Amino acid sequence: MDGEDGAPKSLMEEMYANGIEGVDDAPSSSTSTTIRKNRPIISGEQLDIEAYAALYSGRTKIMRLIFLADHCDNSGMQLEALRMAYDELKKGENTQLFREVVQKIDGRLGPNYSTDATWCAMVDRKADQRKDKLESELNAYRTNLIKESIRMGYNDFGDFYYAHGALGDAFKSYVRTRDYCTTSKHIIQMCLSAILVSIEMGQFAHVTSYVSKAEQTPEALDPPSIAKLRCAAGLAHLEAKKYKLAARKFLEVGPELGNSYSEVIAPQDVATYGGLCALASFDRTELKNKVIDNINFRNFLELVPEVRELINDFYSSHYASCLEYLGNLKSNLMLDIHIHDHVETLYDQIRSRALIQYTHPFVSVDMRMMADAFKTSVAGLEKELESLITDNQIQARIDSHNKILYARHADQRNATFQRVLQTGNEFDWDVRAMLLRANLLKHEYNLRASRKI
Amino acid sequence: MNSMEGLVTQIQGLSSTASDVLMLQNLLKQANDSLHAESTRLLPFLDQLDPSKHSLGYLYFLEACTAGPITKEQASSYVLIIARFLSSCVSEQIRLASHKFISVCKRFKDQLVLLGEPLRGFALMLTAIRKFQSSTEHLTALHPEFLLLCLLAKSYKTGHSVLEEDIFEVDQPKDLFLYCYYGGMICIGQKHFQKALELLHNVVTAPMFAVNAIAVEAYKKYILVSLILHGQFSTSLPKYSSSAAQRNLRSLCQLYFDMENSYSNGKIGDLETYVQSNKERFEHDNNLGLVKQVVSSLYKQNIQRLTQTYLTLSLQDIANTVQLSSVREAEMHVLQMIQDVEIYATINQKDGMVRFLEDPEQYKTIEMIERIDSSIQRLMILSKKITLTDELMSCDPSYLSKGCRERQKFDFDDYDSVPQRFNV
Numbered sequence: 054m055d056g057e058d059g060a061p062k063s064l065m066e067e068m069y070a071n072g073i074e075g076v077d078d079a080p081s082s083s084t085s086t087t088i089r090k091n092r093p094i095i096s097g098e099q100l101d102i103e104a105y106a107a108l109y110s111g112r113t114k115i116m117r118l119i120f121l122a123d124h125c126d127n128s129g130m131q132l133e134a135l136r137m138a139y140d141e142l143k144k145g146e147n148t149q150l151f152r153e154v155v156q157k158i159d160g161r162l163g164p165n166y167s168t169d170a171t172w173c174a175m176v177d178r179k180a181d182q183r184k185d186k187l188e189s190e191l192n193a194y195r196t197n198l199i200k201e202s203i204r205m206g207y208n209d210f211g212d213f214y215y216a217h218g219a220l221g222d223a224f225k226s227y228v229r230t231r232d233y234c235t236t237s238k239h240i241i242q243m244c245l246s247a248i249l250v251s252i253e254m255g256q257f258a259h260v261t262s263y264v265s266k267a268e269q270t271p272e273a274l275d276p277p278s279i280a281k282l283r284c285a286a287g288l289a290h291l292e293a294k295k296y297k298l299a300a301r302k303f304l305e306v307g308p309e310l311g312n313s314y315s316e317v318i319a320p321q322d323v324a325t326y327g328g329l330c331a332l333a334s335f336d337r338t339e340l341k342n343k344v345i346d347n348i349n350f351r352n353f354l355e356l357v358p359e360v361r362e363l364i365n366d367f368y369s370s371h372y373a374s375c376l377e378y379l380g381n382l383k384s385n386l387m388l389d390i391h392i393h394d395h396v397e398t399l400y401d402q403i404r405s406r407a408l409i410q411y412t413h414p415f416v417s418v419d420m421r422m423m424a425d426a427f428k429t430s431v432a433g434l435e436k437e438l439e440s441l442i443t444d445n446q447i448q449a450r451i452d453s454h455n456k457i458l459y460a461r462h463a464d465q466r467n468a469t470f471q472r473v474l475q476t477g478n479e480f481d482w483d484v485r486a487m488l489l490r491a492n493l494l495k496h497e498y499n500l501r502a503s504r505k506i
Numbered sequence: 507m508n509s510m511e512g513l514v515t516q517i518q519g520l521s522s523t524a525s526d527v528l529m530l531q532n533l534l535k536q537a538n539d540s541l542h543a544e545s546t547r548l549l550p551f552l553d554q555l556d557p558s559k560h561s562l563g564y565l566y567f568l569e570a571c572t573a574g575p576i577t578k579e580q581a582s583s584y585v586l587i588i589a590r591f592l593s594s595c596v597s598e599q600i601r602l603a604s605h606k607f608i609s610v611c612k613r614f615k616d617q618l619v620l621l622g623e624p625l626r627g628f629a630l631m632l633t634a635i636r637k638f639q640s641s642t643e644h645l646t647a648l649h650p651e652f653l654l655l656c657l658l659a660k661s662y663k664t665g666h667s668v669l670e671e672d673i674f675e676v677d678q679p680k681d682l683f684l685y686c687y688y689g690g691m692i693c694i695g696q697k698h699f700q701k702a703l704e705l706l707h708n709v710v711t712a713p714m715f716a717v718n719a720i721a722v723e724a725y726k727k728y729i730l731v732s733l734i735l736h737g738q739f740s741t742s743l744p745k746y747s748s749s750a751a752q753r754n755l756r757s758l759c760q761l762y763f764d765m766e767n768s769y770s771n772g773k774i775g776d777l778e779t780y781v782q783s784n785k786e787r788f789e790h791d792n793n794l795g796l797v798k799q800v801v802s803s804l805y806k807q808n809i810q811r812l813t814q815t816y817l818t819l820s821l822q823d824i825a826n827t828v829q830l831s832s833v834r835e836a837e838m839h840v841l842q843m844i845q846d847v848e849i850y851a852t853i854n855q856k857d858g859m860v861r862f863l864e865d866p867e868q869y870k871t872i873e874m875i876e877r878i879d880s881s882i883q884r885l886m887i888l889s890k891k892i893t894l895t896d897e898l899m900s901c902d903p904s905y906l907s908k909g910c911r912e913r914q915k916f917d918f919d920d921y922d923s924v925p926q927r928f929n930v
Contacts, residue, residue: 442815450817454859459817470869477881484888486708488674488895489682490746494713496676498904 100125100385102133106141108312108319112215112253113390115141115150120390122157132162139166146180147218148173180217187213204233211246224250224259237272245278248285252317257289264289280310284318288391291326296399297334303327304343308352324353326392328360332367333402337410340368372407372426379403405441412438412447412458420456431456513537514554517563524598527562531602534566541570557591561599564591569606572613581617585626588614592630597637607638608647615651624658631655632664643674650684657688657695665692669701674891683709683720690727694796699735706731710755711747717754723791725755729762730796737807739766761787765797769804774829777801805830805839806848813849813862821858833858 102121106114118138122131135158142151155168191206207230214223227246234240244267251259264286267274274282287302304327310320331344344350344364354361359378366375379400387393404427411426412418424434438458441447449460516533520526534541541548548571557564568591572584588610600607611634618627631652638646649668656665669689676682686705693702709724732739741763743752756763761784768776781788781797788794808828812819825836840860843849850863867874899905 439815443811450862451815451819452817453820453823454818454857464864467865467867467869470874474878474881477885481881481885481888482704484892485672485674486704486711487746488891489676489708490711490713491895491899492674492676493679493682496679497713 099127100130100388102130102137106134106137108321109315111316112147112218113316115145115147115154116253117390119150119154119157121388124388124393132158136162136166143169143172146176146216148176149218180213183213200233200235204230204239207233208242208246211250215250220250220254224254237270240270241267241274241278245281248282249316252285252288255292257292260285260289276307276309277311277313280306281314281317284310284314284323287323287326288318291330291391291395294395294398296330296395296402300327300330300334301343304331304347304350306353307349320353321356322389322391324350324357325360325386325389328354328357328364329392329399329403332364333399333406337368340364367403367407367410370410372411373428375407376404376428404437405446408437408441409447412449412460416460418458420451420458423458509537509540510548510551513541513563514551517555517560527599527602530562534563534603538566538570541566542573552587558594558596561591561595562602564595565600565603565606565610569610572610581620585614585617585621588617589626589630592634595637600637601640604638607634611648612651615655618655619658624655625661628652628655628659628661628664632668635668641675642671645673645676645681645685647677647681650681650688653685653688653692657691660695662692662695665689666696666698669693669705679712679714680720682712683718683724687720687724690724690731694727694731699731702731703728703735710751711744713748714750715748717750717758721751722755722758726759726762726791726793727796729759729766730793730800733766733769733800734796734803737803737810738770741766765800769800772804772808774801774804777804806843809839809843810849813851816862818859818861821853821860824860 100121102118105121106118109117115138118134118141122134122138125131125134135154138154139151139158139162142154151173152168155166158166160167187206187210191203191210194202194206207226211223211226211230214220214226224247227243227250230239230243234243244263247263248260248267251257251263264282267278267282283302283306287299287306290296290299290302303323306323306327310323312320327350328344331340335343345368354364359382363375363378363382366372366378383396383400386396392399408427411423420431420434420438424431427434429437435451435453435456438447438449438451442449442451448462449458451458513533517530520530520533548567552564552567552571555564555567568588572588592611592614611631615627615631618624631648635646635648635652638648652668653665656662665688669692673682673685686709690702690705690709693699693705706724706728709721710728712721714721729739741756743755765777765780765784768780771777778801781801785794788797805828809824812824812827821833821836821840824840825831825833828836828839830836830839837853840849840851840853844851844853850865852861852863853859854861
């Protein structure tokens with residue numbers, strides 16, 4: 054623990070005065086470096102859109118920028134995001150999304166960023182031509198019955214549909230290549246493409262099934278693919294609100310991921326999602342073994358030093374600074390496309406865990422000090438503790454007069470006696486009722502029998 | 507008239523030994539119709555007979571007398587006659603003509619109700635039951651009548667003493683339903699809610715082909731009592747209740763189900779508005795008093811929940827959490843609960859604080875050991891009873907014939923110890 058240096062008295066003081074002293078461990082990197090690469094992207098400060106967008110590529114970049122524009126209230130950021138989305142879309146072929154973005158811009162960015170009808174028409178025409186060409190090629194391959202070329206044909210179709218935003222058709226095309234896959238590499242390629250499209254469509258059930266399919270291939274996968282599959286699985290679990298499983302998957306992602314999966318997720322995201330889910334769902338031993346001592350994950354955490362700090366603070370019981378970091382991160386996390394639904398839940402769970410962990414080692418806790426440590430009022434703290442006690446997550450009782458929380462451990466012996474007597478009574482009652490009912494049934498049966506005769 | 511006099515002398519002559527009594531019974535059965543024909547003129551003959559020696563004959567005469575409709579003036583005189591008979595009759599003789607005895611007692615009850623004086627009757631009814639029962643575990647048709655008289659007279663204690671006995675043998679299901687229903691009401695009157703719950707539960711889960719009105723009324727009361735006692739209520743009936751009950755009871759008691767929903771939310775205001783808006787319907791079912799008790803029990807449930815989370819709590823906070831209007835009311839409620847031993851607490855009036863204590867029972871006293879011991883003995887007796895019933899059942903010819911018929915469907919090898927064919 055951090056406080057182990059120095060005299061015991063100062064250790065006690067530090068433990069009690071949990072939040073009263075200032076936040077000393079501010080992240081050092083937020084003010085020092087100016088090199089864009091090392092600057093933390095997801096931090097307490099306002100999001101740097103260009104840097105954020107540079108982490109991603111392909112369709113997810115555009116979707117994220119659009120999401121940002123929809124959800125942030127700062128109109129300057131909004132326009133910046135929309136402008137970048139426009140530029141990105143111009144490089145691609147997705148006219149549907151282009152029209153949407155133009156509508157959102159609504160002319161606010163000047164004449165350069167308005168509907169470019171000629172460009173749209175040209176792209177659509179080219180698309181039709183390409184589609185016809187692909188179809189004729191595919192038919193030719195199908196008559197030739199060469200597996201490899203049919204597979205390539207369907208793959209090209211899938212890519213074409215994906216570039217044009219027809220996600221459902223893209224998914225179908227990719228899935229059709231399955232029948233023509235011959236080597237494990239093909240299967241993995243098919244699975245990865247299917248996973249990509251499913252994530253874009255938001256159908257995470259498919260993601261899980263294709264991840265398991267890819268992992269079952271007989272050949273060993275290369276490390277980047279394994280990392281990609283784990284990220285995808287983690288995202289699927291996150292969507293399904295299975296935070297513990299999501300955390301485990303994210304923590305298993307190796308550093309080989311690098312930037313190879315930028316069509317889906319950035320390494321900063323892996324760190325953030327993994328860190329937050331782990332905090333919300335792991336107990337102390339698991340947190341230490343899998344997060345803090347995890348060398349691979351440490352590389353990811355370096356990219357988001359605030360998350361690293363907050364995990365360390367939680368583990369060393371500096372709850373005030375931990376919650377402060379969380380508060381700072383919140384606004385930027387709400388702009389992230391995958392986690393923004395879950396931010397509230399994760400934060401509540403982390404806060405509950407902090408409260409439980411705080412009270413766990415003590416027999417009695419002064420609620421005023423605890424309220425200071427958690428930066429709330431005593432009344433608010435009392436309400437929170439009351440709900441935790443009712444849910445049986447803390448075994449304690451509140452002394453509302455003196456504002457002290459006393460730990461309470463159930464007396465096993467008395468409880469056993471009580472249960473025994475109660476079971477005896479229930480048995481007594483049940484058996485008597487049963488005999489009575491049996492008697493009634495017998496009487497009825499006799500009555501019916503006598504009527505027959 | 508002559509036949510009557512002849513009958514009287516025969517009764518007087520033949521009432522001494524058991525064989526004579528049987529002969530007398532045959533004679534009386536033959537003479538039954540003529541007795542009924544002369545019903546209005548039989549009264550003076552009753553004076554010639556002594557109820558303690560000639561119980562059987564007296565009974566036949568009495569039954570014929572009371573067969574027709576009775577006016578109020580006649581009722582009081584008949585009540586006296588029947589009262590004298592009941593207190594002095596002999597149990598072996600009256601058991602020979604059980605139907606007649608039951609009808610006489612029923613008339614007795616009707617007359618008392620007519621006169622509006624149930625108090626006079628139920629002690630005599632109790633003696634009648636004792637004489638009529640073959641054992642204390644036997645339920646007779648007289649039990650519900652007796653309980654009804656107790657209810658009307660509002661003397662619950664005597665009713666309660668009868669309810670203490672366990673019933674295992676039943677003549678008529680209808681008797682059981684009425685008995686349990688009235689018994690439940692008596693227990694509610696005495697605030698023995700646990701016993702009331704048991705009795706009402708018996709009615710609701712008894713085997714029946716079609717739902718009858720008694721079961722419906724009992725179910726309504728069952729819901730209310732279960733809310734008062736446990737603060738919750740399981741909406742599905744146990745598996746052993748009849749399918750007719752499971753299907754239909756819910757729709758017939760929908761009003762009470764909705765009440766249970768608003769109860770479980772824990773908000774006094776909602777519950778009270780619900781009760782207010784449905785007041786007439788509750789009154790129609792004669793359940794309004796019980797409903798009011800349910801509302802006050804909600805306060806108790808809320809306070810009890812507080813004992814789980816708090817060690818000390820100010821009266822003001824209790825009043826706020828439980829939505830009582832003032833601190834004084836909160837204090838009264840807590841005081842009442844402490845007196846009823848529903849919670850363990852001390853009130854500190856100086857600070858306005860309540861301190862919740864643990865259950866002081868340590869399960870180390872002699873009384874506790876004796877209690878556990880007696881429970882064990884009782885349960886062992888019950889277990890023996892079950893095994894005995896099971897053995898009797900397995901020797902029952904109807905069970906065997908049915909069971910054997912089914913066995914033929916199985917493999918011969920599995921069941922070759924059982925006779926394949928059983929001719930009954």
